[in-house]
Amino acid sequence: MSSPVTDFFDSLRDRVHSAMAEHRKAGKITVQIGSATCEHAAGSLDVLDEFTKHIQSSGSDAIEIHKTGCTGRCSKEPIVGIFVPGQAPVKYERVNRELVHEIFTKHIQKGCPLPEHALDGSLDRQNLGAGQGAKSSVSQKFTEMYGDVSFFTAQNRIAMRNSGVLDPESLEEYIALDGFKALATVLGKNDPQWVINEVLKARLRGRGGGGFLTGKKWELATQNEEKTRYIICNGDEGDPGAFMDRGMLESDPFSVLEGMIIGGYAIGAGKGFWYIRAEYPLAIKRIQNAIDLCTKAGLLGKNIMGSGWDFEMEIRLGAGAFVCGEETALIRSIEGERGQPKVRPPFPTTRGLWGKPTCINNVETFANITAIVNHGGEWFASVGTEESGGTKVFALAGKVKHTGLVEVPLGTPLKDVVFGIGGGVQDDKALKAIQTGGPAGGFIPAAMDNLAVDFGPLSKVGSIMGSGGMIVLSEEDCIVDISKFYLSFTQEESCGKCTPCREGTTRMLEILERITSGAAVLEDLDKLERLGKLCQQTALCGLGRAAPNPVLSSLKHFRDEYVEHIQDKTCRAKKCVAMIHFEINAEACIGCTACVRNCPVNCIAGQRKEAHVIDQSRCVKCGQCFDFCRFNAVERK
Amino acid sequence: MNHQTATTITDNWEAVRAACLEVLPAHIIAFIENNRDMEHSEGQLIAALHMVQAHFGYLAQDTMHAVAQLAQIPLAKVTGVATFYHYFRLQPRGKHMISVCLGTACYVKGADKVAQRLMDELGIHFGETTRDGLFSLDSTRCLGTCGLAPVAMVDNQVYGPLTPTDVSVILAKYVKKEKGTAE
Numbered sequence: 001m002s003s004p005v006t007d008f009f010d011s012l013r014d015r016v017h018s019a020m021a022e023h024r025k026a027g028k029i030t031v032q033i034g035s036a037t038c039e040h041a042a043g044s045l046d047v048l049d050e051f052t053k054h055i056q057s058s059g060s061d062a063i064e065i066h067k068t069g070c071t072g073r074c075s076k077e078p079i080v081g082i083f084v085p086g087q088a089p090v091k092y093e094r095v096n097r098e099l100v101h102e103i104f105t106k107h108i109q110k111g112c113p114l115p116e117h118a119l120d121g122s123l124d125r126q127n128l129g130a131g132q133g134a135k136s137s138v139s140q141k142f143t144e145m146y147g148d149v150s151f152f153t154a155q156n157r158i159a160m161r162n163s164g165v166l167d168p169e170s171l172e173e174y175i176a177l178d179g180f181k182a183l184a185t186v187l188g189k190n191d192p193q194w195v196i197n198e199v200l201k202a203r204l205r206g207r208g209g210g211g212f213l214t215g216k217k218w219e220l221a222t223q224n225e226e227k228t229r230y231i232i233c234n235g236d237e238g239d240p241g242a243f244m245d246r247g248m249l250e251s252d253p254f255s256v257l258e259g260m261i262i263g264g265y266a267i268g269a270g271k272g273f274w275y276i277r278a279e280y281p282l283a284i285k286r287i288q289n290a291i292d293l294c295t296k297a298g299l300l301g302k303n304i305m306g307s308g309w310d311f312e313m314e315i316r317l318g319a320g321a322f323v324c325g326e327e328t329a330l331i332r333s334i335e336g337e338r339g340q341p342k343v344r345p346p347f348p349t350t351r352g353l354w355g356k357p358t359c360i361n362n363v364e365t366f367a368n369i370t371a372i373v374n375h376g377g378e379w380f381a382s383v384g385t386e387e388s389g390g391t392k393v394f395a396l397a398g399k400v401k402h403t404g405l406v407e408v409p410l411g412t413p414l415k416d417v418v419f420g421i422g423g424g425v426q427d428d429k430a431l432k433a434i435q436t437g438g439p440a441g442g443f444i445p446a447a448m449d450n451l452a453v454d455f456g457p458l459s460k461v462g463s464i465m466g467s468g469g470m471i472v473l474s475e476e477d478c479i480v481d482i483s484k485f486y487l488s489f490t491q492e493e494s495c496g497k498c499t500p501c502r503e504g505t506t507r508m509l510e511i512l513e514r515i516t517s518g519a520a521v522l523e524d525l526d527k528l529e530r531l532g533k534l535c536q537q538t539a540l541c542g543l544g545r546a547a548p549n550p551v552l553s554s555l556k557h558f559r560d561e562y563v564e565h566i567q568d569k570t571c572r573a574k575k576c577v578a579m580i581h582f583e584i585n586a587e588a589c590i591g592c593t594a595c596v597r598n599c600p601v602n603c604i605a606g607q608r609k610e611a612h613v614i615d616q617s618r619c620v621k622c623g624q625c626f627d628f629c630r631f632n633a634v635e636r637k
Numbered sequence: 638m639n640h641q642t643a644t645t646i647t648d649n650w651e652a653v654r655a656a657c658l659e660v661l662p663a664h665i666i667a668f669i670e671n672n673r674d675m676e677h678s679e680g681q682l683i684a685a686l687h688m689v690q691a692h693f694g695y696l697a698q699d700t701m702h703a704v705a706q707l708a709q710i711p712l713a714k715v716t717g718v719a720t721f722y723h724y725f726r727l728q729p730r731g732k733h734m735i736s737v738c739l740g741t742a743c744y745v746k747g748a749d750k751v752a753q754r755l756m757d758e759l760g761i762h763f764g765e766t767t768r769d770g771l772f773s774l775d776s777t778r779c780l781g782t783c784g785l786a787p788v789a790m791v792d793n794q795v796y797g798p799l800t801p802t803d804v805s806v807i808l809a810k811y812v813k814k815e816k817g818t819a820e
């Protein structure tokens with residue numbers, strides 16, 4: 001069946017495939033280097049530079065560099081992949097300039113890989129693990145490249161199927177991996193309702209935190225008389241401990257973009273806006289590049305793929321206000337106003353940007369759309385639970401061994417994420433709690449680590465799914481201190497429009513400060529609870545309504561720790577400085593003077609090779625001596 | 638204010654525009670003027686302020702005034718927007734901008750100690766600039782590199798994971814570079 005759309009797509013794909021086949025025939029060795037903000041920070045630019053120099057000075061034209069996005073294996077960056085034609089790929093971890101030299105001379109030039117530097121010991125287990133964990137054909141390419149790495153085999157990559165696999169700046173590579181096939185299908189069917197039905201069947205719930213059914217949201221927007229409609233991608237990623245959206249925007253911009261075009265088509269929008277935080281310059285650059293390339297290729301703009309449908313996109317930058325992640329505030333920000341929320345209803349699907357029906361969706365929500373179109377809504381639903389289909393990406397961080405981006409089916413037990421994939425708590429300390437949902441979420445105590453990650457179960461215990469922040473806390477973290485941390489964030493970010501949030505968060509923070517400084521009384525806990533509930537019920541927008549969550553959930557699960565702070569003036573995690581002091585154990589001190597050299601106020605005295613003493617009257621309790629003493633002689637009491 | 642040709646905005650428009658030209662670089666003037674007559678042009682205010690900050694490092698009173706004049710948006714609104722968003726700075730910044738991440742992941746890994754050391758070594762607080770104009774210090778929420786927590790960013794370079802001692806080493810590197818170029 002030939003139509004303008006299929007003709008357009010077939011010829012586009014043929015051109016890409018023949019170019020790629022030509023390239024493969026050359027049979028070059030490929031050095032694959034991650035290039036996202038996180039990898040740059042870890043030193044991948046040096047690695048890139050070193051490989052470039054080595055290749056140049058070797059004079060070989062049979063080796064080429066392939067820049068990809070990031071797999072999200074944060075604690076092992078920079079990661080380098082060596083692809084020798086006809087051999088299984090080898091990935092190396094924590095590569096630096098010296099290691100580049102070794103890899104180049106031994107592996108590339110002599111054909112001897114270096115198992116001791118292989119990512120997560122993958123070379124040793126290659127024969128065992130290779131090819132396993134291919135959860136679905138969606139992530140086939142990912143599995144081919146990383147299927148022998150345990151951190152990844154335990155995951156199921158749908159939204160992140162291309163992250164770390166393709167060059168995020170190359171439209172050709174994206175097309176070679178089924179890119180724009182979904183859009184061709186959708187435009188070929190010429191039936192927006194078909195898309196909405198598939199997304200409804202998929203039971204895809206918004207990944208930005210609210211968990212609203214995406215198909216439902218799209219349907220609502222189409223039920224409006226007004227024909228000027230907008231679609232917006234929310235790339236404001238405000239949770240101060242999360243980085244999933246940055247990962248996807250930087251590593252696989254085309255997937256998010258294609259999902260957004262399809263969304264725009266489904267709701268009948270003529271224009272789409274990206275709202276991306278200004279703190280993510282590389283994400284902004286890559287999305288702009290994707291927009292430009294797609295416009296040039298006829299995949300955006302007028303008469304997309306010959307279908308007669310027009311759709312354009314524009315990027316707008318956030319400017320560092322957490323509240324602008326909230327839908328009505330985001331809209332006002334795009335309109336050039338202060339980002340203060342408005343009362344809902346009317347919801348944006350009724351009256352949104354410039355008063356027109358508007359759908360706002362999260363980055364990850366869009367990243368799932370093409371997989372749903374290509375593989376069917378039912379397949380997507382089968383990956384998740386009864387209540388929600390698909391997977392969720394989490395930014396696993398805090399006191400966990402393997403930090404990084406983790407994508408698992410909804411319904412996976414928390415402990416599989418933290419212990420199975422994350423490798424458990426750092427330094428083998430005891431797990432205290434898992435925090436999900438960032439400043440709008442709550443704490444899940446260690447005893448409940450069997451809980452399924454899904455919207456319902458998490459909110460039942462007083463947390464939320466949120467956008468994907470997952471912070472692991474150990475026995476060394478003070479729950480009151482972390483609750484105070486979150487509240488000080490929301491208090492600072494409160495836009496000030498309504499009293500319960502503006503005043504409520506301030507008063508609650510004052511109480512928490514009293515508690516951690518040892519000046520609180522037990523009645524303060526009741527006040528805290530009352531204020532929190534009031535704020536939950538009466539604040540105007542989601543920021544204020546969720547702000548008390550960390551405090552209320554920690555009061556629910558860890559009330560004894562609050563009571564200890566108030567009654568016994570002790571902090572069992574030894575975090576709250578008002579309740580501890582530092583002492584040097586004369587028996588253990590060998591007089592190495594490391595503490596003396598690092599004390600900012602010079603209040604430690606003692607001769608070389610003799611026991612040292614801290615002058616308590618001058619000590620500012622910074623904890624430097626504790627961190628620097630390699631003989632455990634400094635004690636926190 | 639939209640949909641008016643430049644010459645009819647005010648009767649002294651030539652003079653107003655000339656004054657703005659003295660303050661703002663040509664590409665920003667062009668951006669504002671190209672957008673002024675478009676539908677929903679007020680929506681580009683934040684983009685214009687981003688351009689001004691990218692060019693000058695901060696939003697000075699006279700540059701905000703020029704943006705307001707040229708875009709024909711009340712100065713009160715321009716200032717209102719500029720002060721609402723944390724990303725905009727109203728004070729000049731030092732040669733090197735240091736932002737310590739105080740996001741959750743960094744906080745639980747001891748970012749407060751890194752921040753304290755920076756304040757001690759530089760002798761300034763968040764939002765301030767050293768007297769020699771070399772460093773400005775700010776805190777930020779999650780640079781998106783939590784995997785490397787705790788992190789800090791100097792200009793566009795991210796450093797992590799950091800200990801308070803690393804802070805001294807990194808600062809020394811920038812100071813040395815300055816001395817090198819000064820001689």
Ligand SMILES: Cc1cc2nc3c(=O)[nH]c(=O)nc-3n(C[C@H](O)[C@H](O)[C@H](O)COP(=O)(O)O)c2cc1C
Nearest residue numbers: 206207208234237238325326327361362365542543
């Ligand atoms: C204070 C606040 C901050 C938010 N921040 C974000 C954010 O950074 N990213 C995001 O996608 N959604 C955020 N949301 C949720 C959005 O308002 C909105 O529900 C979401 O973008 C809808 O997309 P989805 O249905 O695809 O999840 C935030 C909500 C509130 C109340």
Ligand code: SF4
Nearest residue numbers: 496497498501541544
């Ligand atoms: S709840 Fe807080 S952030 Fe939301 S409108 Fe009220 S004051 Fe502003």
Ligand code: SF4
Nearest residue numbers: 599619620622623625
């Ligand atoms: S806690 Fe800080 S101030 Fe006190 S003795 Fe140790 S290093 Fe010095």
Ligand code: SF4
Nearest residue numbers: 589590592593595629
């Ligand atoms: S660092 Fe430890 S061992 Fe060394 S002098 Fe200080 S307390 Fe003693």
Ligand code: FES
Nearest residue numbers: 038070072074784
């Ligand atoms: S290293 Fe890229 S997301 Fe962490």
Ligand code: FES
Nearest residue numbers: 738740743780783
């Ligand atoms: S919390 Fe510091 S980089 Fe994310």
